[in-house]
Amino acid sequence: MSRYVMTASAQMGPISKSETRADAVKRLVEMMREAKGRGCELVVFTELALTTFFPRWVIEDEAELDSYYETEMPSAATLPLFEEASKLGIGFYLGYAELVIENGVKRRYNTSILVDQTGTIIGKYRKVHLPGHSEPQEGRAFQHLEKAYFEPGDLGFPVCRGFGGVMGMAICNDRRWPETYRVMGLQGVDMVMLGYNTPFGHTGKHETDALTNFHNHLSMQAGAYQNATWVVGTAKCGDEEGSVMGGQSVIVAPSGEIVAQSYTMEDEVITAKCDLDAGNIYRETVFNFEIHRRPEHYGLIVERTGAVLPAAE
Amino acid sequence: MSRYVMTASAQMGPISKSETRADAVKRLVEMMREAKGRGCELVVFTELALTTFFPRWVIEDEAELDSYYETEMPSAATLPLFEEASKLGIGFYLGYAELVIENGVKRRYNTSILVDQTGTIIGKYRKVHLPGHSEPQEGRAFQHLEKAYFEPGDLGFPVCRGFGGVMGMAICNDRRWPETYRVMGLQGVDMVMLGYNTPFGHTGKHETDALTNFHNHLSMQAGAYQNATWVVGTAKCGDEEGSVMGGQSVIVAPSGEIVAQSYTMEDEVITAKCDLDAGNIYRETVFNFEIHRRPEHYGLIVERTGAVLPAAE
Numbered sequence: 001m002s003r004y005v006m007t008a009s010a011q012m013g014p015i016s017k018s019e020t021r022a023d024a025v026k027r028l029v030e031m032m033r034e035a036k037g038r039g040c041e042l043v044v045f046t047e048l049a050l051t052t053f054f055p056r057w058v059i060e061d062e063a064e065l066d067s068y069y070e071t072e073m074p075s076a077a078t079l080p081l082f083e084e085a086s087k088l089g090i091g092f093y094l095g096y097a098e099l100v101i102e103n104g105v106k107r108r109y110n111t112s113i114l115v116d117q118t119g120t121i122i123g124k125y126r127k128v129h130l131p132g133h134s135e136p137q138e139g140r141a142f143q144h145l146e147k148a149y150f151e152p153g154d155l156g157f158p159v160c161r162g163f164g165g166v167m168g169m170a171i172c173n174d175r176r177w178p179e180t181y182r183v184m185g186l187q188g189v190d191m192v193m194l195g196y197n198t199p200f201g202h203t204g205k206h207e208t209d210a211l212t213n214f215h216n217h218l219s220m221q222a223g224a225y226q227n228a229t230w231v232v233g234t235a236k237c238g239d240e241e242g243s244v245m246g247g248q249s250v251i252v253a254p255s256g257e258i259v260a261q262s263y264t265m266e267d268e269v270i271t272a273k274c275d276l277d278a279g280n281i282y283r284e285t286v287f288n289f290e291i292h293r294r295p296e297h298y299g300l301i302v303e304r305t306g307a308v309l310p311a312a313e
Numbered sequence: 314m315s316r317y318v319m320t321a322s323a324q325m326g327p328i329s330k331s332e333t334r335a336d337a338v339k340r341l342v343e344m345m346r347e348a349k350g351r352g353c354e355l356v357v358f359t360e361l362a363l364t365t366f367f368p369r370w371v372i373e374d375e376a377e378l379d380s381y382y383e384t385e386m387p388s389a390a391t392l393p394l395f396e397e398a399s400k401l402g403i404g405f406y407l408g409y410a411e412l413v414i415e416n417g418v419k420r421r422y423n424t425s426i427l428v429d430q431t432g433t434i435i436g437k438y439r440k441v442h443l444p445g446h447s448e449p450q451e452g453r454a455f456q457h458l459e460k461a462y463f464e465p466g467d468l469g470f471p472v473c474r475g476f477g478g479v480m481g482m483a484i485c486n487d488r489r490w491p492e493t494y495r496v497m498g499l500q501g502v503d504m505v506m507l508g509y510n511t512p513f514g515h516t517g518k519h520e521t522d523a524l525t526n527f528h529n530h531l532s533m534q535a536g537a538y539q540n541a542t543w544v545v546g547t548a549k550c551g552d553e554e555g556s557v558m559g560g561q562s563v564i565v566a567p568s569g570e571i572v573a574q575s576y577t578m579e580d581e582v583i584t585a586k587c588d589l590d591a592g593n594i595y596r597e598t599v600f601n602f603e604i605h606r607r608p609e610h611y612g613l614i615v616e617r618t619g620a621v622l623p624a625a626e
Contacts, residue, residue: 128607131599156610159623166622176599178491178539179611186613188622205594211568215538218569222535225528226491255524256531281518283620286444286489290619294441297469298492300499302611306603307596309479309501310472 003164003276005191008035008043009232011249013266014240015052021077024050027267028094029084034269036088041117042163043269046195046236047095047127047172048110050078053197053236054097055132055149056142056243065149069099069108073121086119091163093193093234095171097150098126110150112169112195116162123160125169126153129177142199142243157183165190165276168229172196175233176219178226179301185227186289190276192223195234198246212246217258225256228279228287238265254279316477316589318504321348321356322545324562326579327553328365334390337363340580341407342397347582349401354430355476356582359508359549360408360440360485361423363391366510366549367410368445368462369455369556378462382412382421386434399432404476406506406545408484410463411439423463425482425508429475436473438482439466442490455512455556470496478503478589481542485509488546489532491539492614498540499602503589505542507533510549511559525559530571538569541592541600551578567592 010031015024028045035043048054051068059065073096074082085092091114098111110130114123130152132144157180159168168184168191175194184192198216200209208215216233224231230253237247251260251272260270286292323344328337341358348356361367364381372378386409387395398405404427411424423443427436443465445457470493472481481497481504488507497505511529513522521528529546537544543566550560564573564585573583599605 128610129605131605152607153610161623161625173599173605176539177606178495178535179606179614182491183611183613186617186620188620205598207568207594208598211570215569218531218535218538222491222531222539225531226489226535255520256528257524281520285518285521286486288619289617292442292444292486293490293492293618294465295615295618297441297466298496298615300496301492302608302615304499304602305606305608306601307499307501310474312474 005042005163005165005274005276006040006271007232007251007274008038008040008269008271009234009249009251009260010035010043010045011234011247011262011268012046012049012236014238015236017052017241019052021050025078025080028081031267031269032081032084032088032090032092035271036090038269038271040090040271042091044093044193044195044232044234045095046234047197048097049094049195049236050096052240053243055145056199058136058143058145066099069097071099073113082115082119085115085117089117091116093169093195095195108150109153110146110171112171114160114162114167114169114193122162123158123167123169124155125158125171126155127171127174128153128157129173129180131173141201144199159184159187159189168192170194172198175223178223181223181227181229185229189227189229190279191230191232191274193232195236197236199243200246213248216246216248217250220250220252221256221258224252224254226287228254228282230254230274254282318355318476318478318587318589319353319584320545320564320587321351321353321582321584322547322562322564322573323348323356323358324547324560324575324581325359325362325549327551328549330365330554334363338391338393341394344580344582345394345397345401345403345405348584349403351582351584353403353584355404357406357506357508357545357547358408359547360510361410362407362508362549363409365553366556368458369512371449371456371458379412382410384412386426395428395432398428398430402430404429406482406508408508421463422466423459423484425484427473427475427480427482427506435475436471436480436482437468438471438484439468440484440487441466441470442486442493444486454514457512472497472500472502481505483507485511488536491536494536494540494542498542502540502542503592504587505536505544507545508547508549512556513559526561529559529561530563533563533565534569534571537565537567539600541567541595543567543587567595
């Protein structure tokens, strides 16, 4: 039985501060329709796809901050996405800011969901690797306050069955950490979907800025190859309220090859026919985990958080 | 205080079955001299640098098999390398097949050592990720019997102080496993040295053969970037007894950029001035392990060897 999944990565150009949820959802629905028109059964949207990338600002008013979060999914504003998906018979990955009250405590996560072709949520993920900082830093044109506005995800890296395979999710900065892919690879993941907002100027250094696109692809290509999985990376990009973010959304095969790539900094749909069995050649040979991995030598990966150097000479 | 290490990767063309240890050592000494002449204080040789890549053959005669291993280091045959290193004031990484008797049991490892500028061995590593198979496979032009001729390394991924920094070693197939670099990254490694013999036709599939060089670089570039470390990869390559092996030896910066690359399939020295502090920009920002890693979600990496899929739908 063939396991092809016609897949779209629906890159998103900037969302201005003044755009409403309805505006964003309208753009997403348009791209969903285009994806369907191009034969897709799955469309991967970006991280925090419903609003502007608000962690770039210091927001001291709690009501204002809360206004960027979803308290239910679907909500009145996002329901059209679910309805359209169900009507068209197309699934989707969607990233959004999630606010939940648990035991009377307000919790905030950078979240993504996977919705199947009937409009049903079949998977949920909360971003584990939050980049940036928890306090405003002086002298920056834009902050990166994800560590202030979200807490680290508490769901691990779950996978779920769907679209004929094993589906996994990650978000933005997760893609730079090999642990992200490996934990899902050890659950037999066939496709990792991830959205990202990656501002230039993040480190304030030209050296890293110039390599933003290279690092974006390097991380996803290595994660794909080393785990014999598809990786679908979807950017929010372009000049958003004066902060420019990288594009070059991609669909990466289990060989590590980029098989589709966006070339604009706007809303843009790219597609590929993804054979979920394309990774088998690697899983059965060089990346047959069962016969080649040596976990007895990997202990430090879970025993340590930061690096500990050997004693000085 | 600057921490520059002028470094050479000394790629090696084929070693025929008829070449002696003395022949191989002579070639290594020549490249060591060239490296020194080009200002280097460290030269990285390849994996199993003293003989032809014998795991390609079924060798049933134990004495014949033993003849490919070193029982002491330095030996009479390899002493000239150590003497030349000491005379020139240049260190080296060397890969070789190691045979030791421990408690009356013959043990075989695919080993590398790091020798400092005085000719003293300061580090030793035994290959953890052995590729290939433990039994001959029918229908192959060449076998890959590393799992028969070596046992997995028992030293983990140790690092050592040397050359002004923290130095780590890996061998060949280790480079495809992100755990290799990460375990050393968690010990603050500044430079990972590794040699490789990578035959084409390894999986018997054209799909992977065509990507051999791409995968070689992808693995090392990702390992470098994700751990903010230099990676020096040195091939044995070319047509060795009818088996062709990939070249493209590289020196990779902590940015993941290739800063030197060989272009022949012969003995060839490439060099780079490696700033061991070049990774600091990453270590202090996006790859500040202490503030960004989340080991509580990495458990499967050590709890599982092979992949376990979620229950079927």
